[in-house]
Amino acid sequence: MGKLLFIGHTYHQKTKSSLFLLELVRKDYQITEFYIDPTMLLDYERMADLQGESFDVLVVWQVMPVISEIRKYVSWSHAVFFPMYDHYAALGGFSAKIWRDYQDFVIISFSRTLYGDLCRCGFDARYIQYFPQPSEISSWGEEKSLFFWQRQTILNFATLQKAVQNLEISKVHLHNAPDPYNKVLPPSAFDKDVIEFFKGVIYSESRWFESKEQLYQVLEQSSLYMAPRNLEGIGMSFLEAMAHGRCVIAPDMPTMSEYITDGVNGLLYPWDVSSDNHCATPVPPPVNSVRTMQENAYETVCKGYERWSKEKYDILEWLKQEARPNIMKLCRRSIRYDWYNTSGSRMAVLKHYIKCLRRLLSRKLCDFQKKKA
Secondary structure: OEEEEEEEEOOHHHHOOOHHHHHHHOOOEEEEEEEEOOOOOOOHHHHHHHOOEEEEEEEEEOOOOOHHHHHOOEEEEEEEEEOOHHHHHHOOHHHOHHHHHHOOOEEEEOOHHHHHHHHHHOOEEEEOOOOOOOOOOOOOOEEEEEEEEEOOOOOOHHHHHHHHOOOOOOEEEEEEOOOOOOOOOOHHHOOHHHHHHHHOOEEEEEOOOOOHHHHHHHHOOEEEEEOOOOOOOOOHHHHHHHHOOOEEEEEOOOOHHHHOOEOOOEEEEOEOOOOOOOEOOOOOOOOOOHHHHHHHHHHHHHHHHHHHHHHOOHHHHHOOOOOOOOHHHHHHHHHHOOOOOOOOOHHHHHHHHHHHHHHHHHHHHHHHHHHHO
């Protein structure tokens, strides 16, 4: 059995959103877990307990530690990075210099949009789409009732009111469990349109549940589910809702737009960063019934889970592979994004090109020697 070092986000210890990967790789590897909070000053010295250990595989999940700091304590044979689209967007894409640390990683993306960007930049990327296991549905819920788990301050009751005003909502259940450093504001904190909207709506609220089963019991009382974030890495929360046959209402942004076809298996509204409510236009009255979209959403997950159940084992193979990035593409991008602070210096740019060419020639020589052997 091999040894694997998993570096993840502290918040995922609570949400368990990386558990499916850990369960998959546990079949082949003895796992050492190390969690960091990227919003805090990273304390790499906490890795001192691992000093000198050698791992077959390093897996970095969403967070982007400085790899040179990690190397001070441990070594590895293969390195794999699982980025998340929301984190990538929050960093400003590849303009963040930390991306230079991941040029020699095999990068596995759960977002088709991010996968395309990675390939264009020159990284050695793989794409796979995750689906949860579909659940047994005890109730399809009330068609005019909506479940809203608010996780972000920016996607709030004003967003909800603007997005669903054409859907004749009569009930809203708020799951008041925001992400760290976010808060939930009541309807009364917004303008008169929001206040007026909720005067005619039956309102209920919950906090963190002790178990997912308790969450699902409340979720299944409603047919509609308001996706809680404007961008997702995978999108566990709205995917779980689809797996329970809910019609998801979501921003037309990754990864929601990669799973939902508007008006078919859910509803998408245009996200507007410039407006106060962040919804450009309301969702129009759908052609299909809510119940039809629920059934289509459930079927999407059933078919997707069947595909995921077969394809997920590709990840185990990718963990063993050597990264083979497009070095010249990466070189051009590194200059464009100024990863090495080369701007303003022609000599620095030339030196960087030479360094990349040496890496490329070294790899070609290695490949030639392997074929010859």
